[in-house]
Amino acid sequence: MTPAPRFTGDLAHLPTHGFGHRSLTWWGIIGFMLIEGGFFALTIAAYFYLMSQEHSWPPPPFRPPNLIAGTLFTLVILLSELPNTVIKRAAEQGRLREVRKLMLVMVGIGLVLLVIRGFEFNSLNVLWYDNAYGSIVWALLVLHTTHILTDWGDTVVLGGLMHTRHGIEARRFIDVSENSLYWRFVWLAWLPIYFLIYWLPRLA
Amino acid sequence: HGRQVMLGAAGRDGSMFANLWLVFLIVTLVFYALVLIGLVWAILRRREGGEPATRTGLLVWVGVISVTLAGLSIASWLVDRNMNRAPFTGLTVEITGHQWWWDVRYTSADPSQTLRTSNQLHLPAGMPVRVILKSADVIHSFWIPNISGKQDLIPGRTNDIVITPEKVGLYRSQCAEYCGLEHAHMAFDVTVEPLADFEKWWAQGLLPARAPVTPLQKAGYAYVTTRECSTCHNIAGTPATGQVAPDLTHLASRLSLGAGTYPMNSGHLAAWVADPQSAKPGNKMPVIGLEPDQLNAVVSYLESLK
């Protein structure tokens, strides 16, 4: 025979969603950003390791990658933070129309970035099977492209979702907000990679 | 027994290892005893009575561990700064690891004095030897437990280790890094001998192979130096000049066959030549398919290569 429970508190007044660190989704995204960040950091470490085993970088006869496509990509991805910030704020304030519109803009930007990325692969002046330098440069670029691609896919699906009746649910706004957070991670991770691929071979 | 043991102390590093080992063994045994005493006491103690000063105990324990670890680090450092540091005497051996045999070159400033052999090492007692380690394929590890610790042979890199054998004797070395199918059969014999004997051995090693004497040997010579064997194997002073397989110039003077796999005798030699793939599966020597009389001749010739 169990005694009657001793009630000490009531949770009914608690909200059913919260933004930022109050949201479980946020913690999940942070977890995955740590994992992905670990991937980037280790790939970068491998890049430095291979570089430290060579006398000159890039090893002759290879030339450093051409700057135009990569720099253009960097500019566009940096600019994309503007609509991204606006979306995040709009989502946190529940402004559905703005979110809908800007998600389309982000999908467009993602497409543009993927096209420029295609040119980037073409401007590396080395192929992945040429030597280890080529392999690691391609690895960095492929790894980052995967992130662009997955976040773009996520944006497409979420953007579509926002146009359905599920768009009005509070949790969708959390998803949009976390999607924006993830996009920040994607472009932040790009900056050191941009430096490594395009500038370090010119400096070293 | 005892040809491949760590506490054999037949070399400079080996002796230092034995001493350091003893230090670590005693210290760890003391700590193990402390833990066991603590555990037994904790279980058996009578429960009445005051609480001991456990918190202080923890601090003391951490202090004791830390001081001991510092001591062990220093002991370890004192040994490793002396390891591998014997004064250079000019004797250099270059060893290249292959799947699954050892190519050995005693180098000399005078190229005509450079001696190539395989799967054996002769070392002068009491003299530091610099061993240069390379690999032709995968990672192997060079290790003569009685004499010193290991050093890996890594493709694309050159490692080196200085070993100083001290006690005259016969030792064994075995590859210590897993290197594929026949990793278990990648060993070699190490003969540590007085300097004079060593020099004699070197001088003999430089001589070309003995000429065949009996008709059977001559038939074998004819086969070995003109047919498949000669494309891979080298026999100095004969037309057989292949470089990709073990050197056979003084094959019969070695103690073992197939990189430490079998003792050297005519039975094993015959079995090897007849079907190397069942003697040591996966090695790079193809099955030639000799007729019985050819086999006899080849074995007879190889046996004469003292």
Place this chain on the structure above:
Amino acid sequence: MTELDPDLARDGPELTGVELDRRLTAAWRRQPGLIGWLSTTDHKEIGKRYIVTAFVFLALAGVLGLVMRAQLARPESGLITADRYNQIFTMHGTTMMFLFAVPVMEAMAIYVIPLMLGTRNMTFARLNAFSYWMYLFGGTMLWVAFVLNTGPDAGWFSYTPLSGPEYAPGKRVDIWAQMITFTEVSGLAAAVVMATTILKQRAPGMTLAKMPIFAWSMLVVALMIIFALPAVALDSGMLLSDRLVGTHFFNPYEGGDALLWQHLFWFFGHPEVYIIFLPATGFISELVATFSRRPVFAYPAVVVSLCATGLLAFGLWVHHMFATGLPRLGFAFYTAASLTVSIPTGVQIFCWIATIWLGRPQFRVPMLWVIGFIVTFVIGGLTGVMLASVPLDLQLHDTYFVVAHFHYVLIGGAVFPLLGAVTYWFPKATGRMMSEALGKLSFAVTFVGFHLTFFPMHITGMMGMPRRVYTYPAGMGWGTLNMISSIGAAILAFGVLLFVINIILSFRAGRVAGANPWEAAGLEWATTSPPPVYNFPHLPAVASRTPLWDEGEGLPVTTGLRVDDRELLSVTIIDAIPSVREPSPKPTIWPLLSAIAIGVTFVWSIFTPWALVFGLVPSAIALTIWFWPKNPDVPPEPEID
């Protein structure tokens, strides 16, 4: 109790007891039948599946161990060929490390942690299910390949270039590397679920500083997995691309480096050992406390030690590489740094012994495993001290001494505590006690068998026997010792078999256990055995580290979660102040279907890289449907008065 409002949607004084059970069960149960079984998101079901699967892999890898011992019992034994032996030891190591040791610890935690924390399910319940399926598929792929004679044969750490395209043609190593990908995806998903559950779903009042030590150990382990596993995933990814698309990461003749593999592998591999060992120390802390009838001595010291071990693990990878020709200048640094790990471990050992000292120990079966653990593990730890010293390691490395060392650490240090923990939580999961007599017998036989198997290996190693040799010549003096080890292995296997028999018998006819058969202090003992599908009728609230001892029967509870829908409580991460009522996802088949789509893609990609492109479509579709919100079939949020 007066008449109930049928629409009452929250638990509370008005809604409790049988009626509450009925409504919560309706909200939390899954569909019956096969589809329901495949769709479940209940952490208890997933945890049990995980545990059973991991033990199956243990048995398989154990059989391989026995085959190896049979081969090595005599010199020049021709029982199995070199090729088969090399596959067998690779499979033994790979299975034990990747498919048994790490998953089983996660599995135990998946079952126990939500109960310990006082919550109804884990966060991201579907991801949890997905993690299990990926693990199952990866392990199955590896074993199917092995049965088809395509088992990997390059050792469990697959050193390049032996595992590279030139020296390992065929698909064997690809299978190994792709199995790594499966277990990485699975392990990382489980780690995120674990970390977020521990950080966000504790009972109100269970601050981090009041959390059970096992939860602490799993938090540290989850974070370690998050930091360490990407290294091996990247490494195996590079290996696969070297093998399949012609990159040169590990090819020294094209600017790559064979040692890069080892650096990345051990950057993962060293923490891996602690990923296995730390949950075991968590078990020990729980068991020692329960059976000494007092809280673990010096909780802060134990927790700091756990964290210290986890943190230090990331700086020590090179001590697996002393013989590779690293700069000799570093040797003293590496020795000193490697030795520092013994400080936190020493602290934990002290605290456990002090707990026994200060408490009133009861020698039930789990406690015997604890004592077996201390007696055994400390030997492994001390041989680890020897191996940390560079001059000693250069001799002992890659010999049977090392084999002995890591079996002492992994079996003595992790499997013994695991078996103790299984005995301990068995009544919670099944409602029945395991047999004490059979338990004592299996402990004794396992303990003796273990030491008989592995102690002689120290000496075999000192006598110069390298590891990973499929045979050895007579006349080396290794024969007798190897024979003893082989006999010991048979006894050890018999001991484990007794344990399994005990489980089966007790599952059918064990003594019925109450909610708290060991009179333990943790929240997992506050609910019935086995727990209801929703774990707790009312979420418990805690005010101390040992709630059941301090509150007795009258554990305080909170109210207010919905009973007509799945709802969990989120708290603040440090102080565990309730902050959000989070909806919890319903069971669905889509994690399984996603795992199938992704798994097929992975396996296919061994044969053509285009599989990654073709497989993207079904995988993306499955994931999209998984995440697509469903029609709400529950009424919207009820009013709060």
Place this chain on the structure above:
Amino acid sequence: MRHLAPLIALLWAAPAAAHGGHGDGIGWTLDASVTVPLLLTAVLYAIGIGRLLARAGRGRGALVRGAWLYAAGWLVLAGALVSPLHEAGERSFTFHMIEHELLMLPAALLLVAARPGPALLWGLPRPLRQLFGSAARLPFWRRLCEPITATAIQAVIIWAWHMPGPFDLALDHEGWHVVQHLCFVFGALLFWWSMLNRTTETLAAVCLFATSMIGGALGALMALSASPWYSAYAAMGMTPFGLSPAEDQQLAGLIMWIPGGLFHLCAALWFLGRWLTRKEGRDVVAAE
């Protein structure tokens, strides 16, 4: 490792050598660009703490403790910059690394733990004091001191200055060298200030762990590199202590990696331990 003993002997001998007047010996660095700012901070602090102590009532104990910490930190800082260590660092990367580690770890930590802000302000004449006082209250500083920001800033400073280009610049031009040291000291002060004052103990432990990994990765890369990264050291040939440039860099990397990493790890554990002990026994209301 056998090289360490002569190194230490040499350190002891160095001042004597300098006094002995050997032209190329390793002596004290008494350059005005270093000594004047150092002395200035000492004098400022001394004046300020004097003024504060004169006014202090009950807070005297804390002030005195702060003064001791500041003195210790200042001595380590001055010792690293002025003692023969600095000149030894011109010849050997290892010594340069030891100097940097001293600046960024014990010196910065001690200076921050001393909470020298008020004393330094009070050392200034009144108008300057007000000016600096209001500058110190700018929200900009608060942003900078956010734990994650401060960790990232320090990480970027460390990695950027160890790239071959910038590091060679600092070795070639004394002016850039001063800038480099200022960056290191500033980054470390910001970081430790943030850890001690601007964050919870748990987050501090996380940031310290991250920093130990970030610094450790750089150190490990140096320690495992087969060739020297910096042309100025590479051009030197053997260091005066018998190490080749590659070995010198390996030793430097090891110092950054292992003792440097352990320092941060121990700090992380200290925060964690303090937090757990503080929390022990304190009950939080079960539910709001």
